[in-house]
Amino acid sequence: MPTATPSRGFAVRAWLRANTGPLIVVGLLALLPFAVALIDGQPLAEVLANQPGQAKFIQGLMIEVFILAIFALSYDLIFGITGLLSFGHAMFFAVGAYLSGIMIKSFGWSLAPTLGLLAVVAVVQALLFSVVLPRVQGVTFALVTLGIAEVFHIVIQSRELVGYTGADVGLQGVIPPAFLSPAAQRLRFYFVALGLAVLVYLLCRRFVDSPTGRVCIATRENENRALMLGYNTFYFKLTAMIISSLLASLAGFLHMLYQPIVSPGIASLSYTVNALLMVLVGGMGTLSGAPIGAAILRLLTFYFDKWFGQSSGFILGMVYVALVLFLPYGIVGTWKLRRFAWRSGWARLAQPLRPPSRDGERL
Amino acid sequence: METLRRNRTLLITLAILAFLLFTAIQGLSTRDWVITLLRGISVGAITFLVASGLSLIFGLLDVLNLAHGTLFMIGAYVGWTTYLRPDTLVDLLPPVLLLAAGLLLGPFWAALVGRWRTSRTVSRAWPWAALILAVALATLVFAQWPLARWDPAVAAQSPATYSLQLDQAIKAGQARAAPAPAAQGGLLRLAGAFLGSALLALGLAGFSAARYGGAGKVTGAPRRWALGALLLVTGVGIYTGDAALTRFLFGLDTAWLFLIALLVALVTGAALGALMEITLIRPLYTRPIYQLMLTLGLGVSGIELVQAIWGRTEFNMPKPALFQGSGAGCPATSIVDWLANGCSTIDVLGGRIRTYNELFVILIGVIVLVAVSVLLQRSRLGMIIRAGVQDSEMVEALGINVRQVFTLVFALGAALATLGGIIAAPSMGLSPLMGESLLLAALIALAIGGLTSFPGAAAGSLLVGLVQQFIIKYGQIGIRLPFLEQPFKPTPPLVPASTVLLMVIILLVLPQGLFGRKE
Numbered sequence: 001m002p003t004a005t006p007s008r009g010f011a012v013r014a015w016l017r018a019n020t021g022p023l024i025v026v027g028l029l030a031l032l033p034f035a036v037a038l039i040d041g042q043p044l045a046e047v048l049a050n051q052p053g054q055a056k057f058i059q060g061l062m063i064e065v066f067i068l069a070i071f072a073l074s075y076d077l078i079f080g081i082t083g084l085l086s087f088g089h090a091m092f093f094a095v096g097a098y099l100s101g102i103m104i105k106s107f108g109w110s111l112a113p114t115l116g117l118l119a120v121v122a123v124v125q126a127l128l129f130s131v132v133l134p135r136v137q138g139v140t141f142a143l144v145t146l147g148i149a150e151v152f153h154i155v156i157q158s159r160e161l162v163g164y165t166g167a168d169v170g171l172q173g174v175i176p177p178a179f180l181s182p183a184a185q186r187l188r189f190y191f192v193a194l195g196l197a198v199l200v201y202l203l204c205r206r207f208v209d210s211p212t213g214r215v216c217i218a219t220r221e222n223e224n225r226a227l228m229l230g231y232n233t234f235y236f237k238l239t240a241m242i243i244s245s246l247l248a249s250l251a252g253f254l255h256m257l258y259q260p261i262v263s264p265g266i267a268s269l270s271y272t273v274n275a276l277l278m279v280l281v282g283g284m285g286t287l288s289g290a291p292i293g294a295a296i297l298r299l300l301t302f303y304f305d306k307w308f309g310q311s312s313g314f315i316l317g318m319v320y321v322a323l324v325l326f327l328p329y330g331i332v333g334t335w336k337l338r339r340f341a342w343r344s345g346w347a348r349l350a351q352p353l354r355p356p357s358r359d360g361e362r363l
Numbered sequence: 364m365e366t367l368r369r370n371r372t373l374l375i376t377l378a379i380l381a382f383l384l385f386t387a388i389q390g391l392s393t394r395d396w397v398i399t400l401l402r403g404i405s406v407g408a409i410t411f412l413v414a415s416g417l418s419l420i421f422g423l424l425d426v427l428n429l430a431h432g433t434l435f436m437i438g439a440y441v442g443w444t445t446y447l448r449p450d451t452l453v454d455l456l457p458p459v460l461l462l463a464a465g466l467l468l469g470p471f472w473a474a475l476v477g478r479w480r481t482s483r484t485v486s487r488a489w490p491w492a493a494l495i496l497a498v499a500l501a502t503l504v505f506a507q508w509p510l511a512r513w514d515p516a517v518a519a520q521s522p523a524t525y526s527l528q529l530d531q532a533i534k535a536g537q538a539r540a541a542p543a544p545a546a547q548g549g550l551l552r553l554a555g556a557f558l559g560s561a562l563l564a565l566g567l568a569g570f571s572a573a574r575y576g577g578a579g580k581v582t583g584a585p586r587r588w589a590l591g592a593l594l595l596v597t598g599v600g601i602y603t604g605d606a607a608l609t610r611f612l613f614g615l616d617t618a619w620l621f622l623i624a625l626l627v628a629l630v631t632g633a634a635l636g637a638l639m640e641i642t643l644i645r646p647l648y649t650r651p652i653y654q655l656m657l658t659l660g661l662g663v664s665g666i667e668l669v670q671a672i673w674g675r676t677e678f679n680m681p682k683p684a685l686f687q688g689s690g691a692g693c694p695a696t697s698i699v700d701w702l703a704n705g706c707s708t709i710d711v712l713g714g715r716i717r718t719y720n721e722l723f724v725i726l727i728g729v730i731v732l733v734a735v736s737v738l739l740q741r742s743r744l745g746m747i748i749r750a751g752v753q754d755s756e757m758v759e760a761l762g763i764n765v766r767q768v769f770t771l772v773f774a775l776g777a778a779l780a781t782l783g784g785i786i787a788a789p790s791m792g793l794s795p796l797m798g799e800s801l802l803l804a805a806l807i808a809l810a811i812g813g814l815t816s817f818p819g820a821a822a823g824s825l826l827v828g829l830v831q832q833f834i835i836k837y838g839q840i841g842i843r844l845p846f847l848e849q850p851f852k853p854t855p856p857l858v859p860a861s862t863v864l865l866m867v868i869i870l871l872v873l874p875q876g877l878f879g880r881k882e
Contacts, residue, residue: 150859280652321643321660321661
């Protein structure tokens with residue numbers, strides 16, 4: 001069709017214009033390892049050959065940020081978008097890490113069947129969480145999910161399964177495939193993690209913009225009204241839960257590949273709280289806030305530990321309190337609110353310059 | 364008949380629980396089950412002290428206070444300090460009292476400032492000047508405040524050493540020698556503390572006047588003056604009698620000192636709770652999820668602060684002499700016998716019950732349960748609280764200052780948590796992370812009992828304590844199951860898992876908990 005080509009080109013250009021900011025961020029992240037090397041005075045060839053140095057170290061830190069960003073996005077999907085407060089989200093992540101790790105280490109599976117099994121198990125655990133949804137809501141749902149996750153946390157720490165899980169030491173000795181080894185092929189791992197994070201973000205965006213995602217938002221805003229309109233909200237919550245579980249398991253899988261030891265702490269309540277904090281810092285329900293929150297939290301924790309040593313926890317706690325008081329809706333949320341004020345401010349400034357419209361009114 | 368049918372699920376659940384308890388008792392000898400029961404109730408009592416405050420706060424304010432475990436821990440540490448180093452308390456009291464007295468001037472400043480007309484710039488600038496002056500004065504005074512302190516980094520001056528010294532002194536039946544009093548700072552410095560806080564109050568009044576306009580007339584003025592004067596006089600009095608008071612406190616019997624520690628922990632908790640509610644929680648009632656994040660941040664910061672002052676290592680708190688005796692006439696055979704000799708254990712049915720862990724803790728738990736129930740059921744304040752739990756907007760519409768009640772309830776909840784901390788300290792020991800596991804247990808207890816129900820908090824805590832202790836007991840002796848050769852022994856991780864599982868099952872059967880009401 002001759003007419004389709006220009007309109008598709010127009011759509012692509014419109015999409016590019018609407019997403020300039022995120023695209024620039026992704027571009028900068030892709031250039032980051034090389035930029036760090038340039039600042040540090042390391043030849044670029046060494047970066048490409050994965051020689052140790054500041055660039056490799058920064059890559060490692062950013063890989064953790066990307067993994068956490070996927071995790072935070074998956075939490076934003078059920079908490080920020082659908083409005084389900086779950087305290088058991090860390091279990092999704094931990095299942096991803098432990099199941100794939102055990103499959104590779106103890107049963108010698110390769111990556112593809114492991115990922116397939118992981119997807120099946122992720123759906124099953126999402127169903128397990130959702131089974132209770134019709135009965136319990138709100139804080140009670142949070143506590144039930146906390147209970148289920150806490151049982152899982154205790155199971156992976158128990159001495160009976162030490163041969164598989166490593167009990168309280170953690171899962172170790174998983175050999176990642178050579179083409180994706182975090183030590184020898186870090187740059188490749190970096191781009192894989194970055195690519196997956198971008199992909200997950202686009203997927204979440206697509207989900208939120210789809211009719212299903214709209215109903216999820218309606219469920220968050222007013223469940224009774226959504227029910228009145230004829231939507232069986234349970235199925236929409238279930239969909240969000242399954243997608244979220246799949247993404248969190250993917251993040252756990254990457255975590256297992258990247259970390260030499262998978263500690264059982266990733267199944268604990270504090271890890272869920274981490275995800276909650278990332279989403280809150282970024283702005284709940286904004287999607288783009290989740291990766292930003294993940295980056296801020298991971299980098300703050302790392303550099304505070306480096307600069308302040310033992311008192312870093314205190315300062316981090318105070319930063320949370322300050323963020324709650326001064327950025328009331330998270331970074332992205334507050335920015336979205338203020339943006340209109342700023343825009344109208346510029347418009348007001350430019351008003352005298354504008355020619356009066358035909359009716360003599362000023363806009 | 365109708366009530367029976369409506370509560371069918373609840374009754375069946377309770378019957379099953381009673382049956383399980385009965386079965387658990389059948390498997391043990393009389394001596395064992397009595398002791399296990401008492402231990403369970405004791406653990407339940409400490410859990411209850413945390414859970415009751417959580418439940419009151421959550422019911423009325425809709426705030427899930429995740430800093431409650433930290434408050435519990437702070438109560439233990441503050442109580443420990445009062446109990447082992449009363450000289451620190453004596454040194455700290457005067458400036459704190461004077462600070463409070465100075466802050467009480469706030470409303471008068473506000474009324475005064477309201478009458479003072481100045482230009483916009485001046486009225487914006489001077490509060491800052493007052494604030495900076497106040498902070499400067501405070502640093503000047505407090506940087507050199509004569510304070511008896513300890514040093515966690517030096518072994519001879521660490522908290523653990525002081526605990527050991529007191530323990531030995533109690534065992535030997537001697538009074539401790541009071542440490543040399545810190546040098547007096549002079550009354551000028553004391554006046555500086557008062558002046559600083561008065562200036563701070565002035566600055567704050569200025570800020571609120573610049574923002575919201577001046578206050579009208581002052582309410583409750585005579586009472587306020589009297590309270591301020593009382594605080595002032597007490598502060599100065601303690602300051603002048605510092606050395607004598609320290610000597611007196613060190614000479615006191617440890618039981619009395621422990622009682623003082625309880626009171627200090629209670630007051631600290633109430634003050635901290637009120638401060639938290641007024642300054643941090645109050646602006647966030649419209650954003651409940653962010654309150655969660657705030658209390659979480661406060662909890663983490665509190666733990667780090669305690670680690671900075673008292674050190675990271677765990678240490679013990681020696682029990683008062685009344686619960687420590689092991690000499691003639693011990694173990695006691697009856698309560699009267701115990702009170703006369705101060706034994707650490709009582710003989711019951713051939714087994715030994717520790718008087719502190721298994722009797723005193725339960726006693727405190729029962730006292731708090733009765734006291735708070737009476738407060739809730741029989742007083743006007745309790746009526747407002749119960750009404751507020753159901754519908755706080757309606758209560759406000761009836762012309763009751765709900766915000767004030769919010770602060771009171773938050774202070775009460777925090778005070779219960781700190782009381783729990785000091786009660787638990789002699790049996791659990793002190794560590795900066797002691798509050799975290801208790802917070803989880805209290806949350807589970809609340810979920811079991813019904814989130815906003817006060818009797819539910821008591822029942823849930825009791826259940827959590829009993830399940831934990833029976834599982835531990837059966838972990839030692841093993842359960843004989845019909846189809847297994849070896850007796851099945853629950854491993855230690857099963858203790859937390861069992862309570863969590865109990866919670867999940869009960870919530871799935873009764874989503875509102877045992878005693879919660881349907882909304």
